[in-house]
Amino acid sequence: MEIHKSISAPGFPVGYTCGVSVADVGFWLFWLLGLLFLGTCLAVTWWGLFGDRARGRRRCPRCWYDLSFSSGRTCPECGHTANTERSLFRNRRRLTAAMLAALAAALGVAWTIEQNRQRGWMSMVPTRVIILGLPLVGDENLLTRELLSRAQRRKLTDSQWRMLVGRCVRGDWRAPPVTPIWQRKYGPLLDQGQSSAPGELGGMLLGLPAWVNLQSDRSWPAGAPVCLDLTLRHWWWPATTACRVRLTPKAPPDAETIVVNRHGGWETRPFPLVIETPPGTAPFASPAGFDVVVERRGPAAGAAWEPVQRHTFDVAIEIEGSLKKTIQSVTEERLDQAVRAAFSQGVVKWESGQEPLRVRFDVNETRIAEFEGIAIGARVEIMHDDTLARRLDLWWMAGVGEPTDRGIGWRVEYEDDALLPEANDTDGRWRMVVRGDPGLAVRAGAASGYWAGQFTVPLRVRKSNRPEAPPKDWWIEAADVGSRLSALGSQQENTADASSPADG
Numbered sequence: 001m002e003i004h005k006s007i008s009a010p011g012f013p014v015g016y017t018c019g020v021s022v023a024d025v026g027f028w029l030f031w032l033l034g035l036l037f038l039g040t041c042l043a044v045t046w047w048g049l050f051g052d053r054a055r056g057r058r059r060c061p062r063c064w065y066d067l068s069f070s071s072g073r074t075c076p077e078c079g080h081t082a083n084t085e086r087s088l089f090r091n092r093r094r095l096t097a098a099m100l101a102a103l104a105a106a107l108g109v110a111w112t113i114e115q116n117r118q119r120g121w122m123s124m125v126p127t128r129v130i131i132l133g134l135p136l137v138g139d140e141n142l143l144t145r146e147l148l149s150r151a152q153r154r155k156l157t158d159s160q161w162r163m164l165v166g167r168c169v170r171g172d173w174r175a176p177p178v179t180p181i182w183q184r185k186y187g188p189l190l191d192q193g194q195s196s197a198p199g200e201l202g203g204m205l206l207g208l209p210a211w212v213n214l215q216s217d218r219s220w221p222a223g224a225p226v227c228l229d230l231t232l233r234h235w236w237w238p239a240t241t242a243c244r245v246r247l248t249p250k251a252p253p254d255a256e257t258i259v260v261n262r263h264g265g266w267e268t269r270p271f272p273l274v275i276e277t278p279p280g281t282a283p284f285a286s287p288a289g290f291d292v293v294v295e296r297r298g299p300a301a302g303a304a305w306e307p308v309q310r311h312t313f314d315v316a317i318e319i320e321g322s323l324k325k326t327i328q329s330v331t332e333e334r335l336d337q338a339v340r341a342a343f344s345q346g347v348v349k350w351e352s353g354q355e356p357l358r359v360r361f362d363v364n365e366t367r368i369a370e371f372e373g374i375a376i377g378a379r380v381e382i383m384h385d386d387t388l389a390r391r392l393d394l395w396w397m398a399g400v401g402e403p404t405d406r407g408i409g410w411r412v413e414y415e416d417d418a419l420l421p422e423a424n425d426t427d428g429r430w431r432m433v434v435r436g437d438p439g440l441a442v443r444a445g446a447a448s449g450y451w452a453g454q455f456t457v458p459l460r461v462r463k464s465n466r467p468e469a470p471p472k473d474w475w476i477e478a479a480d481v482g483s484r485l486s487a488l489g490s491q492q493e494n495t496a497d498a499s500s501p502a503d504g
């Protein structure tokens with residue numbers, strides 16, 4: 001939509017069928033010419049109907065010659081003789097002109113209505129007016145949808161993009177930048193902007209902070225490790241920007257700092273931050289305090305991590321009941337079979353990349369109505385003879401009811417980077433051990449029972465047809481790399497492979 005381009009277009013676009021739309025003509029020009037046109041039509045119609053009333057004048061009804069000063073009903077001009085005296089006082093109407101003008105106005109209005117029917121009435125509003133209106137609306141609104149549609153059709157000029165990105169960066173009074181409501185309201189526009197807006201606008205987005213949150217959204221039974229949800233969102237930064245957080249528990253004072261890396265991307269599950277209670281100690285103090293530093297690194301070679309934000313979280317942790325009373329063990333042949341089926345695809349292996357061996361699992365195998373209320377908490381260990389090569393904790397809800405996301409989560413607890421590339425299913429030395437665990441099962445959500453089975457199967461290895469493992473959403477860097485080289489933890493990750501719904 002550029003007005004200077006549309007000057008050469010025919011004045012008023014008649015008929016959308018020729019492919020001319022309001023957006024093509026330019027909103028201001030459309031309204032200006034449209035109103036001018038409609039006004040002219042209505043004026044002509046009015047003039048045709050009421051423009052020349054008799055107002056008490058005697059006129060010849062054929063040639064409208066003024067007979068005020070003539071006596072009789074015969075016109076001296078054209079010779080017409082009126083039948084009655086009353087017919088000399090008729091209003092003069094130009095019906096053809098009035099009808100044509102009314103028809104033109106009706107066509108113009110009909111065309112406008114047709115435009116609205118096709119594109120919505122918002123399509124008649126100028127882009128800048130819509131951007132100005134954004135602060136007035138909620139997070140689900142027509143304005144955003146219309147702007148997105150225009151952006152996708154590449155109808156925004158560079159200066160309109162500048163205005164829009166500026167609005168997104170400032171947010172508004174009810175959606176201040178980077179709050180969840182701001183993410184919902186302005187996120188889709190910024191996301192579109194990242195592919196369509198002129199490149200130099202990216203710098204404006206780096207001025208926004210990342211969104212960090214650490215919380216516990218439920219109570220935990222005594223005896224189960226508490227699992228907090230760490231959320232880190234920064235998708236408004238350019239995709240080449242790396243981000244991580246350093247988490248330091250406030251107590252005890254010598255607590256280890258962990259560094260959680262977050263792969264870029266639109267949305268991921270929160271990182272499961274597990275707080276282990278050392279044996280023999282009292283349950284940790286609530287609220288549990290954490291110092292959190294967000295660090296950022298640009299794409300340039302050799303760029304250093306740079307702290308950009310500092311937060312303190314005091315997470316209230318509610319301990320309620322005991323593990324034994326909260327969740328009952330379920331040992332049932334059918335459930336056992338379903339869990340075995342869920343892990344029947346073994347592991348998938350890549351030539352290179354982060355964590356190039358991942359366990360495949362398919363929660364659909366346990367989507368069976370009779371398992372409603374049962375949580376699967378599984379510790380999966382990949383063993384090479386008697387040596388542990390990888391330990392993965394997984395949890396999800398069996399059954400078919402709410403929540404639809406089935407509370408799926410996972411965490412790599414241990415990994416031997418040197419050993420794992422050797423994994424195979426040919427030398428007979430590798431196996432997979434899967435064990436039900438109530439402490440993991442409670443992470444999936446409110447369940448009354450958990451799978452309490454256990455099985456060991458020979459390791460099944462499938463080679464991925466892609467060379468490199470997809471990047472992980474989350475991974476932990478050991479703070480002290482020297483002492484914990486192989487004990488790197490994890491993550492939440494995207495589907496590792498198209499054929500497997502999830503993988504850890």
Ligand SMILES: [Zn+2]
Binds near residue numbers: 075
């Ligand atoms: Zn006459």
